[in-house]
Amino acid sequence: MSNIPENLRYSKDHEWIAVDGDVATIGITDYAQHSLGDVVYVDLPRVGDKFETHDSFGSVESVKAVSEIFTPLGGEIAEVNDGLNDAPESVNNDPYDSGWMIKMKMANAGEADALLSAKEYEDYLAASE
Amino acid sequence: MSENELKRTPLNEAHRALGGKMVDFGGWDMPVQYKAGVIEEHLRCRTSSGLFDVSHMGEIWVKGSGAIAFVNRLTTNDVTKLVDGQAHYSALTNEKGGIVDDLLVYRFNEEKLLLVVNAGTTDKDFAWISEHHSEADNCTIENVSDKFCQIAVQGPNALNILQKMTETPLDAISYYHFSEGKVDGIDAIISRTGYTGEDGFEVYAAPQFAEELWNRFLELGGFGDENGILPCGLASRNTLRLEAAMSLYGHELGDDITPYEANLGWITKLAKGDFVGRQALAAQKEAGVSRKLAGFEMTEPGIARDGFDVYVNDEKCGVVTSGSPAPFLKKNIGLAFLPPPLAVVGQEIKIDIRGRQVGAVVVPTPFYKRQK
The missing domain is CATH 3.30.70.1400 (Aminomethyltransferase beta-barrel domains)
Incomplete structure (x- = not known):
């Protein structure tokens, strides 16, 4: 069973979003890291880059494959997790904490309301199995 | 192709029981990795032993x-x-x-x-x-093909594990030699070959004994112990063979690729007499090849993948045939077809990684060579 923390929001692209005021912290879910396998490289944007909702903002590479990661929200990159350069395996080992990828200043904080709740994401996973 | 139509080896159930992540591999339902994951499987094969189901061959x-x-x-x-x-x-x-x-x-x-x-x-x-x-x-x-299962045990401990299962003296079987004998009481062909760059064996037997043999290998190899044998999926099979710079059909080899282009001149014996393709190969040997397989490693962050273009001086000059992180070497490596003047050690090249040109350099192959 995938770990799906209650207090986070989710996207159908298997990202988690932690909203704090107008800043969203974004990473990939336990389900996503598990599907990818061992993550060996994470390609992230630069601080200040602007993205629309559902833009590709980077990629996660496992030994076997590369997967694009998409912004669940529009906005501007406020911070990126440089720690992943040296420890990309954090995405596997600790996806909801040290495996975070970007912090984004949301263009429209209301967008976060449209994201899935933990329960909705769980149902979504169950339905797509 | 739906899962129901995929072909299964006699070890299909065993893979599922071990938590194998199953994928469609050329029409076969095969494990790409097990619970330990591709990196651990790869490393274990280099340092201890790995077990591979290659019954689909x-x-x-x-x-x-x-x-x-x-x-x-x-x-x-x-x-x-x-x-x-x-x-x-x-x-x-x-x-x-x-x-x-x-x-x-x-x-x-x-x-x-x-x-x-x-x-x-x-x-x-x-x-x-x-x-x-x-x-x-x-x-x-x-x-x-359906009258054989094939199980490969590879790595520095492979001989010791297999020796516990057979009276055939394995030390006496040289590399690329084989013997017919009993393994765990089962009639088998014991071949000192492999696709990992390690010492090891490939064991062929009747398919109804596959699961019994597989489980004995795991048991005698100490599966579950800290440095015991691990079952290895297709992903680590690929990274292991790539570190050893062994070719994979459909990547380095194909109907439009000749042995000379793929650095397989050593298995091309023009002097032996006529064979299908000999005339064309003799002509190519005379004229020289227009592309040649070369190994490279990334010098900047990024992973080359199959099919990525290779550039030198902003000019497209080749294509990546296999590219991957190399778990044991801890580098990002690959093989590419390049014009012969560029397929030389030390040549700096750029790999087009999704529109970004990332630095790499041609290096000697194999990337990995085991200590003997």
């Missing part, structure tokens, strides 16, 4: 007084040089010198050869071989 018997001459006429290596109990790496080539498949040729005796071919190309190979076969060849050909 194809096996073809060629039997009769004309067997050696027949196989010699279809493949690039010199079958007349094999002695009983010896195998060699070879290629089936077409008239243009392109590689229909790469294969192992085992000589049991002068009238009995076994061809071991790739899973995804078995039907194509057998059709090709049949097309070139007539009664005048004085031999029979038989596709017996």
